[in-house]
Amino acid sequence: MTNSITLRRPDDWHLHLRDGAMLGAVAPHSAEFGRAIIMPNLVPPVVTGDQARAYRDRIMKALPDGAALRPLMTLYLTETTDPADIVASHADGLIAAVKLYPAGATTNSASGVTDFDRVRPVLEAMAEAGVPLCVHGEVTDPEVDIFDREAVFIDRILDPLRRATPGLRVVMEHVTTSDGVDYVRGNASGGAMGATITTHHLVINRNAILAGGIRPHYYCLPVAKRESHRLALRKAAMSGEGPFFLGTDSAPHPDSAKLQPCGCAGCFTAPNTMSILAHVFEEDGALDRLEAFTSLNGPAFYAMPPNEDRIRLTRQETEVSFPTEIAAGDETVTIFDPGFPLFWQTEPA
Ligand code: NCD
Ligand code: ZN
Numbered sequence: 001m002t003n004s005i006t007l008r009r010p011d012d013w014h015l016h017l018r019d020g021a022m023l024g025a026v027a028p029h030s031a032e033f034g035r036a037i038i039m040p041n042l043v044p045p046v047v048t049g050d051q052a053r054a055y056r057d058r059i060m061k062a063l064p065d066g067a068a069l070r071p072l073m074t075l076y077l078t079e080t081t082d083p084a085d086i087v088a089s090h091a092d093g094l095i096a097a098v099k100l101y102p103a104g105a106t107t108n109s110a111s112g113v114t115d116f117d118r119v120r121p122v123l124e125a126m127a128e129a130g131v132p133l134c135v136h137g138e139v140t141d142p143e144v145d146i147f148d149r150e151a152v153f154i155d156r157i158l159d160p161l162r163r164a165t166p167g168l169r170v171v172m173e174h175v176t177t178s179d180g181v182d183y184v185r186g187n188a189s190g191g192a193m194g195a196t197i198t199t200h201h202l203v204i205n206r207n208a209i210l211a212g213g214i215r216p217h218y219y220c221l222p223v224a225k226r227e228s229h230r231l232a233l234r235k236a237a238m239s240g241e242g243p244f245f246l247g248t249d250s251a252p253h254p255d256s257a258k259l260q261p262c263g264c265a266g267c268f269t270a271p272n273t274m275s276i277l278a279h280v281f282e283e284d285g286a287l288d289r290l291e292a293f294t295s296l297n298g299p300a301f302y303a304m305p306p307n308e309d310r311i312r313l314t315r316q317e318t319e320v321s322f323p324t325e326i327a328a329g330d331e332t333v334t335i336f337d338p339g340f341p342l343f344w345q346t347e348p349a
Contacts, residue, residue, distance in 0.1 A: 001315070002282070002287055002315070003314060003315045004312060004313065004314045004315065005278070005287055005290065005291075005312070005313050006310050006311070006312045006313075006349045007290060007291040007294060007295050007310060007311055007312075007313065008291060008295035008296065008306045008307050008308075008309075008310055009032075009033070009034040009068060009295065009307035009309050009310060009311055010033055010034065010246065010274065010294035010295045010307075010311070011033055011034045011035040011036065011245075011246070011294070011295065011298050011299065011307065012030060012033045012035075012036040012037070012246060012247060012248050012250070012270075012273075013036070013037045013171070013196050013245055013246060013247040013298045013302075014037055014039065014134070014173055014174060014196045014198070014247025014248065014249045015030060015033075015036040015037060015038055015039065015247070015248060015249075015250055015270070016038075016039045016041070016249070016250060016251040016252065016266070017030070017036075017038055017039075017059055017062075017071075018042070018252060019042050019055070019058065020329075021328055021329035021331075022252060022254075022328045022329070022331075022333075023058060023059065023062045024062045024328075025252075025326055025327065025328035025329070025333065026250075026252045026268070026270060026326070026328065026333070027059060027062040027063050027067075027069075028062075028063065028064050028067070029250075029270040029271045029326070030069055030250070030270045031063055031064055031066075031067035031068060031069050032067075032068055032069075032274075032311065032346060033068065033069050034068050034069070034070065034295075034307035034309075035069070035070045035071075035072050035299075035304070035307075036069060036070075036071060036072065037072050037074060037096060037097060037134070037247065038055070038056075038059065038071045038072065038073055038074060039074060039099060040052070040055075040073075040074045040075055040076035040099055041076060041099075041101065041106075041107060041108040041109060042055070042108065043108050044111070045076035045078075045108065045111050046073070046074070046075060046076055047075060047076050047078055047081065047111070048075070048082075048085055049075070049085050049086075049088060049089035049092075049094055049095065052073040052074070052075060052089060052094055052095055053073075053094055055073065056071050056073050056094070059071045068307075068309070072095075072096035072097075072302075073089075073094055073095045073096065074095055074096065074097050074098060074099045074134065075089065075095055075098050075099070076098075076099055076101070076111065076112075077098050077099060077100045077101075077112070077113060077119060077122065077133075078111050078112070078113070079113060079114070079115060079118040079119060081098075081119070081122050083121060083122045083124075083125035083126070084125075086098055086122065086125065086126060086129075086131060087125055087126075087129045087131065090129060090130075090131045091129070095131075096132070096302060097131065097132040097133065097134045097171070097302075098122075098126060098131060098132075098133055098134065099133075099134045099135075099136070099173075100112070100113060100119075100133055100134065100135045100136065101113070101136045102114075102136065102138065102139065102140050102153075102157070103140065104140045105136050105138045105139075105140050105221070106136055106138070106221040106265060107221070107251070107253075107264055107265055107266060109136070112136075116157060116161060120164065120165070123161070123164075123165045123168055124165055124168075126168060127165050127166065127167040127168040127169075128167070130169070130303075131169075132169040132170065132171055132194075132301075132302065133168055133169070133170050133171070134170075134171045134173050135158065135170060135171065135172055135173060136173055136174075136221075137150050137153045137154065137158060137172050137173065137175070137180065137222070138150055138153050138221065138222050139152045139153045139156060139157065146223055147206070147223065147225055147226075149222065150175070150176055150177045150179065150180055150222050150225075151177055151179040151180075154179060154180065154183050158170070158172070158183070159183075162187070162192075162193075169191060169192060169193070169194075170192070170193050170194075171193070171194045171195065171196060171301070172184050172193065172194075172195040172196075173195075173196050173247060173249070174196055174197070174198050174201065174222060174247060174249045175195040175196070175197060175201075175233065175236075176201050176222040176223070176224065176225050176229060176233070177225055177229045177232070178228065178229050178232035180195065181195070181232050181233065181235075181236045181244075184243050184244070185236070185241070185243065188242065188243035191301060191303075193243060194242075194243045194244070194245060194297075194298075194301040195236070195243055195244055195245075196245060196246065196247025196249070196298075197233050197236065197237045197244055197245070197246065197247065197293075198220075198247060198248055198249040198267075198269070199246075199248050199250075199269045199273045199276050199277060199336070200218070200220065200224070200249075200267045200269055200336055200338075201224060201230065201233050202230070202233055202234050202237055202276075202277070202280050203230075203276060203280065203338045203339070204218050204224045204230070204339075205224055205225065205226055205227045205229070205230045206223065206224050206225055206226055207227075208224065208339070209223070209224060216258045216259055216260075216263040217258060217267065217334050217336065217337070218267065219258075219263060219265055220249070220251065220265045220266050220267045221265040221266075223265075234280065234284060237293050238281060238284055238286035238289050238293070239289070240289040240292040240293070240297075241297075242297050242300060242301070243297070243301070244293065244297060245293060245294075245297040245298035245301065246273075246277070246293055246294045246298065247298075248269050248270060248273050249266075249267070249269075250267070250268055250269045250270035250273065251265070251266025251267060251268065252266065252268040252270075252328070252333045253266050253268075253333065254328065254331035254332065254333060255325070255331065255332050255333065255334055256331055258334070267336045268333050268334065268335055268336055269335075269336040271322055271323070271326070271335050272322045272335060272336065272338070272342060274294070274311075274313060274344070274346045275313075275320060275322070275342040275343075275344045275345065275346065276336075276338045276342065277290060277293075277294065278290065278313045278315075278344035279338070279340065279342055279343070279344055281293075282315075282344075290313075295307065309348075309349070310348075310349035311346050311347065311348060311349055312346070312347045312348070312349040313344050313345065313346055313347075314344070314345055314347060315343050315344055316343050316344070316345055318343075319341040319342065319343060320342050320343060320344065320345050322335060322342065323335060324337070
């Protein structure tokens with residue numbers, strides 16, 4: 001049995017750090033990642049380069065001394081986004097990508113896009129300047145079953161949008177279905193597409209949310225799908241194939257907002273992600289491909305060098321215990337429980 005592996009320092013290509021007291025509470029839990037794509041769905045959202053710069057400064061202040069993390073900022077695409085601001089912010093190295101939320105698809109997405117024709121000039125400018133578009137790939141049409149919203153998004157929106165904007169590089173964020181995996185795999189040549197896969201979607205299927213009682217801490221968007229989809233995600237993540245890389249989508253919410261008659265979506269996985277990933281990759285005999293998923297494929301897609309330094313993951317004799325929750329101001333945030341004991345621990349290499 002392998003008891004220790006050394007990896008280039010991992011990156012997180014989809015992370016929610018929030019703001020204010022919550023930022024202060026959660027940022028230290030991502031400090032050991034090398035880089036992270038920071039999602040812009042604050043209230044109000046991060047829509048301009050100036051706002052992204054100010055948010056980056058707040059993140060840097062919230063990180064502990066010696067943190068490895070370098071935040072890669074994103075702008076939240078609206079129907080009034082100025083293409084010149086995107087292109088300039090990208091050229092400055094301030095932003096790494098732009099995030100598209102269909103209006104109403106998820107937490108704090110009210111300012112997102114309703115009429116995709118209105119963002120066409122922005123997308124064309126991005127294609128020209130090589131700025132990747134990160135998409136939340138779900139339709140918001142209430143007629144569409146929530147478990148089908150990703151597959152329908154591909155047909156109705158993503159594929160037409162990509163055809164209308166040749167050269168636009170797209171990341172399908174937190175892909176949750178075999179349809180998503182197949183679409184990305186089939187359209188990835190030349191770096192045209194990538195996909196992030198979360199930690200929790202490798203672990204849970206929809207039964208975790210609904211069978212034997214309702215479990216709000218497993219509710220996130222896109223919602224976990226049936227087991228065959230989870231298995232497709234595991235295969236993609238463990239394949240070593242270039243288009244698939246880690247984006248934890250660690251999305252903290254106070255328990256007071258999750259444990260409600262209408263609770264909000266998001267799993268907080270930052271604290272135990274690497275331990276969970278080592279567990280599931282080991283389970284499937286794919287530990288030798290963990291580094292591709294966490295540390296190599298993402299930078300290759302974003303045309304950045306992989307991190308030079310390394311971390312070591314060591315399998316302990318006894319269970320590694322993570323806290324069940326953290327404090328954030330007066331609130332608590334529950335840490336994702338994978339439902340199995342964890343033995344892998346991260347150390348600097
Ligand atoms: C995210 C959040 O809380 O900001 N929630 C989630 O369930 N993933 C938003 C998102 O990425 O969809
Ligand atoms: Zn997210």
